[in-house]
Amino acid sequence: MATLTPTLTLNSADATSDTVNFSVTDTLNVTGDVVSLSRVALSTSDLTLFASASYSRSYVYLKNTDSSIAMDIDFGTTASFNLAAGEFAFFPWHGSQNILAVADSGTPVLEYALWEA
Amino acid sequence: MATTNASVSISSSDLQPGHNLSINATSTLMKTGLTTGLELMEMGNASVAVGSPTEHALAVALGTTDSANWVYICNTSTDDTYNLEVVISDTVIGYLNAGEWLWMPWNMGDSAAEIEIQAIGGTNTLEYAIFKSAWTLPAAS
Numbered sequence: 001m002a003t004l005t006p007t008l009t010l011n012s013a014d015a016t017s018d019t020v021n022f023s024v025t026d027t028l029n030v031t032g033d034v035v036s037l038s039r040v041a042l043s044t045s046d047l048t049l050f051a052s053a054s055y056s057r058s059y060v061y062l063k064n065t066d067s068s069i070a071m072d073i074d075f076g077t078t079a080s081f082n083l084a085a086g087e088f089a090f091f092p093w094h095g096s097q098n099i100l101a102v103a104d105s106g107t108p109v110l111e112y113a114l115w116e117a
Numbered sequence: 118m119a120t121t122n123a124s125v126s127i128s129s130s131d132l133q134p135g136h137n138l139s140i141n142a143t144s145t146l147m148k149t150g151l152t153t154g155l156e157l158m159e160m161g162n163a164s165v166a167v168g169s170p171t172e173h174a175l176a177v178a179l180g181t182t183d184s185a186n187w188v189y190i191c192n193t194s195t196d197d198t199y200n201l202e203v204v205i206s207d208t209v210i211g212y213l214n215a216g217e218w219l220w221m222p223w224n225m226g227d228s229a230a231e232i233e234i235q236a237i238g239g240t241n242t243l244e245y246a247i248f249k250s251a252w253t254l255p256a257a258s
Contacts (some may be wrong), residue, residue: 002132005254008220010189010246011189012121024191026216030132037140057180057212061127063142068151079208079230081222090125091219092211097156113140113148115132 003057004115006090016116028059032116039060039111042071042103043073047074050099050114057095057117063088066108074100083110119147119154121248123187132161139243148250157249162193165201165236166245172204172233177248177255186225186249188232191218193242201243202235210238223247229254 007025008045033055040047064071064083071088074080076097082091085108093099093114101110122145128186129138156181167172175190192201192213201213206229213219232241 002129004127004129004132004138006218007126007128008189008218009124010121012119015119015121015154015156018174020158024189026218028217030129034132036133037138046158054239063138075208075209077203078212079206081224083222084147084149087144087222088123088125089219089221090127092213092217093219094209094211096209113127 001112004108005031006059008090020105027100028115030115032056032058033114035082035112037113039065039109039113041107041109042101043107044103044105046074046102048098049101049112050093052088052095055090055093055114055116058091058093059090059115060089060099061090061105061113063111064103064108065111069106070104071108071110072102072104074102084113119156120157120190121181123220146187146248147185155185155187155248156248157251159249160244160246162242162244163175164240165234166240167238172235174235175232175245176232178228184225186223187220187248188223188236188249189218189220191244192216193244196237196239198238200237201241202237204233204235206230214244
């Protein structure tokens with residue numbers, strides 16, 4: 001069993017009068033499949049990035065490496081979020097819905113990795 | 118304009134033989150269009166009990182489609198049998214075990230896109246931060 005250590009840091013000196021500066025970390029156990037850090041060029045057609053049939057509960061890292069084009073990340077057909085240029089996400093994925101990725105336009109490159117809990 | 122930076126690092130020394138994993142990413146939280154920083158922030162702590170209501174609305178969605186909003190949720194429970202189910206648009210995104218956190222954009226396109234949480238195993242405690250592009254206060258009752 002391997003361990004994964006994710007750390008999130010948020011800071012801002014001017015979002016409010018009180019400085020925002022906090023960090024959170026955790027140690028996660030990885031017991032299943034691993035999709036190593038990879039990149040894929042998206043298109044304006046849906047790409048099934050992670051199929052629910054292939055993975056159980058997992059931790060997912062996504063980053064839009066493009067400098068201008070946004071992309072949509074969909075959970076099945078009902079939930080979605082938009083990753084603008086340079087943005088990233090890290091979250092536990094239940095694995096009940098496919099994770100799909102589609103470019104708003106062009107062929108932006110998505111960086112991704114998955115670790116099965 | 119506010120400048121709020123988010124950074125994530127993901128590391129592992131034992132995931133792959135002979136290779137230490139080290140991922141680092143940083144971005145500045147921007148409104149849609151990538152020129153103006155997000156200025157609306159809501160932070161807090163909460164506890165969520167098992168039972169009725171089963172699911173609790175952490176944040177209601179009043180914004181516009183694909184507006185830039187970000188969500189941080191951390192299950193601060195210490196009992197590892199406690200889990201926090203995170204649901205958006207009636208879709209289970211994932212479960213946060215004790216000590217786990219998530220950082221992801223939130224498309225608050227319509228009222229169905231609210232963020233819901235459900236406690237499993239016992240009364241979970243959590244901390245959260247939500248960064249929003251825009252916000253409209255609900256009408257007084």
